[in-house]
Amino acid sequence: MLSFLYARQSGLDDPVRLRRAESTRRVLSLELNHNRDVDRIHGNGINTLDTEVIDGRYMLSGGSDGVIVIYDLENNSKKPQYTCKAICTVGRSSRHVHKFSVETVQWYPHDTGMFVSSSFDKTMKVWDTETLKPAEEFQFDGNVYCHHMSPVARKQSLVAVGTKDPKVQLCDLKSGSRIHILQGHRGEILSVRWSPRYDHILATASTDSRVRIWDVRRASGSLFTLDQHNGDKSKASSEAVNTAHNGRVNGLCFTADGLHLLSTGTDDRMRLWNSGTGENTLVNYGKVVNESRKGLKFTVSRGCSPEFVFVPCGSSVAVYGLHSGELITMLRGHYNNVDCCEFHPDYQELYSGGKDCNILAWVPVLRQPGIEDDETNSKRGGTQAAINPAFEDAWSSDED
């Protein structure tokens, strides 16, 4: 570690290298922390979590009871023991609450004034955070499994919605129109994801075992379908030709740079694809237990040197190396199935929510402070213990 710091200081190393090495070390030491807690508001399982992009301070959660809660993740108390408080909730008593389970929530990518939630009551609502009332409501014909807004879009504000209908619908937030439809799938759409690299590329996963990549600017069909055998038709049985998985595909996640796409399926496999060519990189993660009948929400770390994938597997979260495919560790702590997990890139923390109504925070275990720190603190006396010795100077005085 000291060698990294010295190299950074003397200019031998790129500044990013120290940051990446430290992020990786922190992710590898993720553990359930008894100091960090999240308020328990939901009465039923938690289906989805989303942290806002700007500050990483507020987190949304949607539950099976239709309740939506906003938490403040920042620790303003000076004590290490901290409970993330729920700032506001759209509870069962609210007039506009969803009637059935909320499947997906997402903050508006550019500020926290607005968030969108979609639910099994066949609606998608656009909420105003200040008043907690829906500014817009979209009705659909079938259960809405998932929706996603592009995190990089500046000119367009389309929300892609996956429902029971094989047609993917694009709703425009600016005009309220929903005429843009993407046709091609033959089964329910379980997961939709925009690329974090281009604002016109969309990936959709469906129960017909196919994952399609679309360019929404084009009027024709999908760009390509992901094929697990990379076009080698001889490997699959004839029905399984050109499919991404041998079962339903229920989870999609792009890596942070948008160059790779991960998909999980009910055939207990997770596959890594090159998102530009659609090629299966054939990284073998082994058996990734997946019994979810609706979408599975998993996430990839950002800013680490070998990236990590956090996948909910039964009642624990499995951490895999992204490109090596090896299982690094299993994070155990939930009492029931885990449904969603969310990675906080600035603090390298993982939040996971599941059927046991708990949101658990996995925090990197810090190095224990050395004994010499305690001695110097006690010498200086209690009043000055709060000042970091790095900020002390010899000429200012506290008496003024």
Added chain:
Amino acid sequence: MSRKRALIADTFCLTKRRRCAADSVTADGAADIRSSLQYLMTLFSRKLFNDSLPPVVLKHQLYSLHNDKTSVDKQVNELRENGDLLMFQLGFDSEAFALVFAEDYRTKVLQGEAGRETLGTVEKFLAKLIPGCSDLSFNKEKMLKEFLFTDPAITQLVKSGVLTVRDAGSWWLSIPNSGKFIKYFIKGRKAVLGMVKKSKYGEILKTELEGHHTTSQVKFQMKYHIHEIMGAELVESIQTTSGTLLRYVDGNVN
């Protein structure tokens, strides 16, 4: 969590690795896969099939011997491209692939065909297959145009067992007389999994399972089945101070 030592990223391990000797697990070369394959082939019981089958190994048995599945896949593909190894799709599981050394396959097939009138066609097929082609299945167009076989010749190949029907107009590459193998394999796998499930707490030490007396259902060697269920992740393998522990995983299809 019972991790004894915290996980350390590779970047921080440089000095440590320079000083200690390299782990045997990290130094996997192409030669290692071949030697693992040969070891697994010795576990295959030839006498059971009266020597009519070449030794067959399943691809996921290799996963139980080596940690990095992606590099195992890569090396197997390299061996297949060189023409040393042949891969077959067994019917019962879309992910279970059988591996046979090309030389063994050729000798056994020709041995089985000796004296029959299909010998000539089979020889021609093997000559086309072994050096170049690494496909698992063939469709009619390929057989007629590339390999220049006629329809009656294709029927002869199916009769001799080298091809099995996949669907109208396409065939899987297969091992002749492998029906018995698949039947014993599935029965044996079910019996071994049942042994793990019935043991106290649903878990058993690997060495203890190897020493278990084999029931009449299990025709292959116990080690063969154990490698297979470990590699297919039908049981969870946990390292303990007394060796590897195999724990039955609920929710298996079998």
